[in-house]
Amino acid sequence: MPIRLDSHDADFEQRFAALLAGKREASQEVGDVVANIIADVRARGDAAVVEWTNTFDKSDVAPATLRISDAEIEAEANRVGPEVVAALQTAHDRIRAHHAKQLPVDHIYQDHLGVTLGTRWTAVEAVGIYVPGGLASYPSSVLMNAVPAKVAGVERIAMVVPAPHGQLNPAVLAAARIAGVTEIYRVGGAQAVAALAYGTEHIARVDKIVGPGNAFVAAAKRQVFGQVGIDMIAGPSEVLVIADGSANPAWVAADLIAQAEHGAGAQSILVTTEKGLADAVAAEVERQLNLLPKQGIARDGWDEFGAIITVASLDAAVVLANRIASEHVELAIDDPQSLVPRIRHAGAIFLGHHTPEAIGDYVGGSNHVLPTARSARFASGLGVLDFVKRTSILGCDPSSLAALAEAAITLAEVEALDGHGRSISIRLNR
Amino acid sequence: MPIRLDSHDADFEQRFAALLAGKREASQEVGDVVANIIADVRARGDAAVVEWTNTFDKSDVAPATLRISDAEIEAEANRVGPEVVAALQTAHDRIRAHHAKQLPVDHIYQDHLGVTLGTRWTAVEAVGIYVPGGLASYPSSVLMNAVPAKVAGVERIAMVVPAPHGQLNPAVLAAARIAGVTEIYRVGGAQAVAALAYGTEHIARVDKIVGPGNAFVAAAKRQVFGQVGIDMIAGPSEVLVIADGSANPAWVAADLIAQAEHGAGAQSILVTTEKGLADAVAAEVERQLNLLPKQGIARDGWDEFGAIITVASLDAAVVLANRIASEHVELAIDDPQSLVPRIRHAGAIFLGHHTPEAIGDYVGGSNHVLPTARSARFASGLGVLDFVKRTSILGCDPSSLAALAEAAITLAEVEALDGHGRSISIRLNR
Numbered sequence: 001m002p003i004r005l006d007s008h009d010a011d012f013e014q015r016f017a018a019l020l021a022g023k024r025e026a027s028q029e030v031g032d033v034v035a036n037i038i039a040d041v042r043a044r045g046d047a048a049v050v051e052w053t054n055t056f057d058k059s060d061v062a063p064a065t066l067r068i069s070d071a072e073i074e075a076e077a078n079r080v081g082p083e084v085v086a087a088l089q090t091a092h093d094r095i096r097a098h099h100a101k102q103l104p105v106d107h108i109y110q111d112h113l114g115v116t117l118g119t120r121w122t123a124v125e126a127v128g129i130y131v132p133g134g135l136a137s138y139p140s141s142v143l144m145n146a147v148p149a150k151v152a153g154v155e156r157i158a159m160v161v162p163a164p165h166g167q168l169n170p171a172v173l174a175a176a177r178i179a180g181v182t183e184i185y186r187v188g189g190a191q192a193v194a195a196l197a198y199g200t201e202h203i204a205r206v207d208k209i210v211g212p213g214n215a216f217v218a219a220a221k222r223q224v225f226g227q228v229g230i231d232m233i234a235g236p237s238e239v240l241v242i243a244d245g246s247a248n249p250a251w252v253a254a255d256l257i258a259q260a261e262h263g264a265g266a267q268s269i270l271v272t273t274e275k276g277l278a279d280a281v282a283a284e285v286e287r288q289l290n291l292l293p294k295q296g297i298a299r300d301g302w303d304e305f306g307a308i309i310t311v312a313s314l315d316a317a318v319v320l321a322n323r324i325a326s327e328h329v330e331l332a333i334d335d336p337q338s339l340v341p342r343i344r345h346a347g348a349i350f351l352g353h354h355t356p357e358a359i360g361d362y363v364g365g366s367n368h369v370l371p372t373a374r375s376a377r378f379a380s381g382l383g384v385l386d387f388v389k390r391t392s393i394l395g396c397d398p399s400s401l402a403a404l405a406e407a408a409i410t411l412a413e414v415e416a417l418d419g420h421g422r423s424i425s426i427r428l429n430r
Numbered sequence: 431m432p433i434r435l436d437s438h439d440a441d442f443e444q445r446f447a448a449l450l451a452g453k454r455e456a457s458q459e460v461g462d463v464v465a466n467i468i469a470d471v472r473a474r475g476d477a478a479v480v481e482w483t484n485t486f487d488k489s490d491v492a493p494a495t496l497r498i499s500d501a502e503i504e505a506e507a508n509r510v511g512p513e514v515v516a517a518l519q520t521a522h523d524r525i526r527a528h529h530a531k532q533l534p535v536d537h538i539y540q541d542h543l544g545v546t547l548g549t550r551w552t553a554v555e556a557v558g559i560y561v562p563g564g565l566a567s568y569p570s571s572v573l574m575n576a577v578p579a580k581v582a583g584v585e586r587i588a589m590v591v592p593a594p595h596g597q598l599n600p601a602v603l604a605a606a607r608i609a610g611v612t613e614i615y616r617v618g619g620a621q622a623v624a625a626l627a628y629g630t631e632h633i634a635r636v637d638k639i640v641g642p643g644n645a646f647v648a649a650a651k652r653q654v655f656g657q658v659g660i661d662m663i664a665g666p667s668e669v670l671v672i673a674d675g676s677a678n679p680a681w682v683a684a685d686l687i688a689q690a691e692h693g694a695g696a697q698s699i700l701v702t703t704e705k706g707l708a709d710a711v712a713a714e715v716e717r718q719l720n721l722l723p724k725q726g727i728a729r730d731g732w733d734e735f736g737a738i739i740t741v742a743s744l745d746a747a748v749v750l751a752n753r754i755a756s757e758h759v760e761l762a763i764d765d766p767q768s769l770v771p772r773i774r775h776a777g778a779i780f781l782g783h784h785t786p787e788a789i790g791d792y793v794g795g796s797n798h799v800l801p802t803a804r805s806a807r808f809a810s811g812l813g814v815l816d817f818v819k820r821t822s823i824l825g826c827d828p829s830s831l832a833a834l835a836e837a838a839i840t841l842a843e844v845e846a847l848d849g850h851g852r853s854i855s856i857r858l859n860r
Contacts, residue, residue, distance in 0.1 A: 031461075087840035098547050101537065109531075116781060117528050117795055122774045124808050138845050171844050207807040222652060226663045229808035233656045254853035261849040293848055340823065344552045351546060351825030354857060358850040359826060362838040365547055366822040377637040378554050378659035380820035390810035392796040393770065395781030396789060408792040410517035414601050415568050418723055419691040420788040423684035427784060 002268075002306025004278070007316055016309070020323060020374070024236045024265030024305055028215040031223075034190040037216075038223055041194035046201045052191040057133075059166045061186055066202050068168070068184045077174040084171060085178075091363045092143050092178050098365035099151045102384035108393055113403050116395030121388045123153035124229070126204070128196035129181070130211035131172060133162035133188055139175035140361060144368050144382065145211050146179035152387035157181045158206055160196060162188025188213070193220035197228045210382065212369075231386060235373035236265030239357055240326035240346075242317045242339070243272045243281075247332035248353060252277075253284030255330060257292065258358050260301035267305040269324065271317045278308045318342045325376040328357045345376045401427060432698075432736030434708070437746055446739070450753060450804070454666045454695030454735055458645040461653075464620040467646075468653055471624035476631045482621040487563075489596045491616055496632050498598070498614045507604040514601060515608075521793045522573050522608045528795035529581045532814035538823055543833050546825030551818045553583035554659070556634070558626035559611070560641030560651075561602060563592035563618055569605035570791060574798050574812065575641050576609035582817035587611045588636055590626060592618025618643070623650035627658045640812065642799075661812060665803035666695030669787055670756035670776075672747045672769070673702045673711075677762040678783060682707075683714035685760060687722065688788050690731035697735040699754065701747045708738045748772045755806040758787045775806045831857060 005015055040048040046063035053061055108118030129145045132138070142159070149157050159176055161168070163186040176184055185203055187195065193213075199205030208229035209221060221230040239259040243252050256268035272278050285302060289295045311317050318339060321329055325345035333339065336351040343349060347370030350357055361368045369382035396404065405424050412421035435445055470478040476493035483491055510518075538548030559575045562568070572589070579587050589606055591598070593616040606614055615633055617625065623643075629635030638659035639651060651660045669689040673682050686698035702708050715732060719725045741747050748769060751759055755775035763769065766781040773779060777800030780787055791798045799812035826834065835854050842851035 083840055084844055087837040087844075090834075090837040091841060097541070101539075102549070107531065111527070111795070115794065119532070119813075120770070120779075125774075140841055140845065222655065225652065225655070226665075226803070226805065229805070235656075251853070251857055254849070254856045258847070258849040258853040261847055288852070292852070294846070298849055336825070340550070343821070344555075346821045348822040348824060349550075351823065352827075354828050354831045355824055355826045356831075356853040356857065358842060358847075358853045359831065359834055359838055360822075360824045361850060362841045363834045364545065364824045364826075365541070366824050370822075371819075373656070375656065375659070376819065376821070378819060381822055383549075383820065385815070389801075389806065389808060390813065391773070391776045391806070392778040392790075392800075392811055393781065394778060394785055394790045394794045394796050395766070396785045396794075397782075398784050401784045401786075401789065404520075404789055404793045407517040407520040408789050410513055411521060411570055411792045412788060414514055414517075415570065416724075417688070417691055417788075419684070419688040419728055420791060422718070422722070423681070423688040423786040423788045426684045427681055427786065 002302055002308055005307065005309040007309070007311045016320070019307055024267060030215050030219050034216055034219040034223060037190040038194040038220060041191055041200065042198050049187055049191045049195050049200055049203070052189065053187045056189050057162050057164045059163055059186070063202050066185050066187055068186055073173050073177060073184060076168050076170045077177050079170040080174040085174060088139060088143065088175050088178050091140065092147060094363055094365035095143055095147045095367070096151060099148045099384050103151065104385065104388065114397055114400040115404070116393060118393040120391045120393060122391065124207045124387050124389065125154065126156035126158065126206040127154045127387060128206040128209040129157060129159045130192065130209060130213050130217055131159055131161040132213055133164055133169065137169035137172050139171040140368065141212065142172055142175035142181070143179050146176065146181050148367065148382060148384045149387045150180050152384045154387050156206070158196060158203070159184045160187050160192035162186070162192070188217070190216045190220035193217060193224060197224035208387070210386065231369070231382060232371055232375060232379050236267065237262045238267040238326050238372060239328040239330060240269045240271065240321055240324055241330040241332055242314070242321060243270060243277055243332035244314060245274045245277060246334045246353070247272070247277055249277055249280035249284045250288070251353060251356070252281050252332055253288050255356050256281070256285055256302065256306065257288055257298050258356065259328070260306065261292070261298035263297035263301055265305065266301050268302060269307045269309065269326070271309045271311055271320055273311060273313060273317065275310050278310050282308060314339060321346065325374040327370045327372045327376065330355070330357055347371045347376045347381050432732055432738055435737065435739040437739070437741045446750070449737055454697060460645050460649050464646055464649040464653060467620040468624040468650060471621055471630065472628050479617055479621045479625050479630055479633070482619065483617045486619050487592050487594045489593055489616070493632050496615050496617055498616055503603050503607060503614060506598050506600045507607050509600040510604040515604060518569060518573065518605050518608050521570065522577060524793055524795035525573055525577045525797070526581060529578045529797070529814050533581065534815065534818065544827055544830040545834070546823060548823040550821045550823060552821065554637045554817050554819065555584065556586035556588065556636040557584045557817060558636040558639040559587060559589045560622065560639060560643050560647055561589055561591040562643055563594055563599065567599035567602050569601040570798065571642065572602055572605035572611070573609050576606065576611050578797065578812060578814045579817045580610050582814045584817050586636070588626060588633070589614045590617050590622035592616070592622070620646045620650035623647060623654060627654035638817070640816065661799070661816060662801055662805060662809050666697065667692045668697040668756050668802060669758040669760060670699045670701065670751055670754055671760040671762055672744070672751060673700060673707055673762035674744060675704045675707060676764045676783070677702070677707055679707055679710035679714045680718070681783060681786070682711050682762055683718050685786050686711070686715055686732065686736065687718055687728050688786065689758070690736060691722070691728035693727040693731055695735065696731050698732060699737045699739065699756070701739045701741055701750055703741060703743060703747065705740050708740050712738060744769060751776065755804040757800045757802045757806065760785070760787055777801045777806045777811050
């Protein structure tokens with residue numbers, strides 16, 4: 001059973017704090033193993049990549065077959081049914097259209113002294129996308145990672161995906177084709193991250209690595225950070241549904257189950273002003289779980305990490321939402337726009353009764369790669385801005401340099417950087 | 431002597447690649463020590479912070495005196511001369527004015543199906559700023575880290591600065607006051623990063639930590655990443671000057687020296703189309719080094735890491751610049767704007783003969799926290815965007831949900847997430 005909290009209870013603050021602090025992931029200490037794999041790939045290149053891959057994935061890959069050939073991609077992708085291809089294309093087109101609006105624009109201007117100041121945006125040249133293989137294969141994640149890179153103008157998108165027992169996922173390859181991934185390698189784990197970060201004979205290095213992975217992949221990304229850019233370290237997925245008396249308990253229950261079925265620590269929380277709704281949703285979750293073909297994962301997740309919290313008002317719900325800083329926040333109320341300005345920490349907000357979070361996972365157009373584990377306090381979902389970077393521009397002429405010189409030379413003196421001061425004073429006609 | 435390369439030489443590619451790959455930092459393996467300190471601070475709070483601080487800094491601080499009192503800040507800051515305060519204020523005002531132009535705007539719209547899509551920007555609530563103490567104290571860095579946070583709307587800016595032997599730097603405290611830092615702690619190293627990330631009795635935790643530090647600080651930031659946000663791991667500073675026959679060799683030499691005097695692996699590279707200029711600059715560097723009061727660091731840096739490269743054309747210089755991806759690129763040519771669009775990877779570009787890099791370090795208005803060690807391939811300088819985050823917005827009504835349902839349900843089936851499909855289908859009136 002999920003925990004039930006009521007903000008009127010004397011021990012509410014204590015129990016809510018415990019819920020916030022609860023760990024939902026087994027922390028695996030894989031840092032040393034991963035450091036060893038990375039060092040091996042740097043030293044021995046493809047030979048190391050192939051050895052680690054065949055060991056972990058029980059596969060039989062050679063350096064020359066690391067890259068999946070165009071013919072093989074086509075053959076696998078053609079096994080996908082036309083309705084799936086159409087759905088992937090719809091998702092792709094909507095994600096592309098929305099992300100195109102995120103492209104930043106250069107801004108260069110002169111200030112009142114005549115100093116030229118500004119920002120120039122340029123795309124990253126080469127990006128690596130990690131795609132988990134095996135049981136949990138998500139073609140939608142391929143689109144969510146590759147499309148923003150493509151929109152940003154990244155020329156080279158190298159995808160890595162493990163092929164356990166040599167098996168590839170046709171829908172993942174179909175999604176990669178639709179998204180314009182330029183090359184695909186059948187390799188995963190820390191060895192894939194190392195190959196992308198440092199390059200090997202058959203895998204050219206990239207500038208940035210994105211995409212979710214297991215503990216080995218997360219540790220590897222952390223270790224190569226700086227050599228290449230990385231995205232966030234993804235944690236278990238989570239949803240917070242804020243509902244009042246206008247909510248449909250069956251719909252809310254369905255959304256809580258959808259989140260819980262991700263497993264691996266996924267968390268579903270309902271915060272509601274109505275005790276009656278809380279009871280109805282709890283009953284509906286039980287009823288609907290029984291209808292789900294594979295109910296085990298969802299039931300375990302709901303029982304272990306689920307929570308139903310009753311509060312006195314929507315104002316109080318907002319306060320909790322900002323403390324939880326959830327990846328997904330659903331506003332199951334009649335006037336969702338009224339709450340939006342007050343929800344400060346959330347990866348994504350889903351408006352009203354007709355926007356199940358799952359629509360955003362696939363075809364809404366917004367990105368489903370979002371900050372987890374309360375990191376919405378400081379992080380954003382994936383987008384075009386993750387695949388571009390800013391170069392700042394500064395330009396003085398003799399007169400504006402003269403106007404700024406004194407202050408700059410004074411600060412250089414304070415910092416005991418005489419050469420800095422001289423590089424300015426040498427240019428002054430005194 | 432710095433190395434001299436000429437792009438016409440047969441071994442040029444080999445020697446240039448070696449220059450690119452050269453390590454300029456001693457890599458200290460401090461990961462285990464740092465992990466131990468972080469665990470200790472998490473377990474014992476201020477007691478651990480104080481013990482590590484007094485050990486490393488040879489100071490005598492207690493939990494209750496970790497925070498520097500307002501009276502002490504004022505007393506220290508008042509020791510700074512009025513011309514320095516004025517220079518800090520000028521720098522502050524210019525940095526603030528420029529960064530105010532970086533504030534992003536929300537964008538929410540409806541697409542042709544009636545789906546509401548958009549992006550909302552909100553500020554991080556609490557930020558920690560690491561400021562190195564001791565010999566190298568840089569009040570300008572306080573401004574460069576704190577002002578963008580303030581402009582973004584961050585409410586709480588907690589600064590940590592080690593006080594070796596109990597000593598504080600008055601100019602650093604003066605800069606913190608001007609920038610609106612809300613609290614300052616006399617603590618540094620991994621223990622400061624741990625306290626900011628996890629919180630202690632006297633140091634409340636923050637959401638993001640920025641600012642440069644030594645190997646211990648860098649390792650600590652890497653380890654707490656995820657619990658809090660961090661900025662880039664800063665490496666040695668560097669400048670690339672691209673010059674043609676129009677450049678003044680004395681000015682170029684002064685800029686190369688200014689960079690080299692940072693020491694600790696700082697690198698100065700000149701790429702020029704004119705062999706005569708290369709020779710003149712080399713001679714000028716020697717001449718000017720002899721005039722510098724503390725020439726040791728600059729001379730060592732120039733001798734060990736400096737480089738002068740002659741190339742056939744400015745086009746060839748641009749190609750090398752993009753491979754080097756330098757933190758600072760100076761365009762010491764008459765028409766710098768002609769090259770700007772082709773320089774893809776650079777932290778900042780300085781235009782023309784009258785814009786020494788040092789002006790950007792202090793009072794240009796742009797930020798001097800810039801990507802080093804070739805990370806301009808994927809990273810940007812510090813700015814307002816580092817202190818805000820995006821929440822994505824998605825909203826459907828019954829008709830737009832119906833329009834998107836089929837594609838979403840198809841993809842949920844492919845990913846074997848039945849609960850996802852059901853959370854959509856349950857809302858359809860069929």
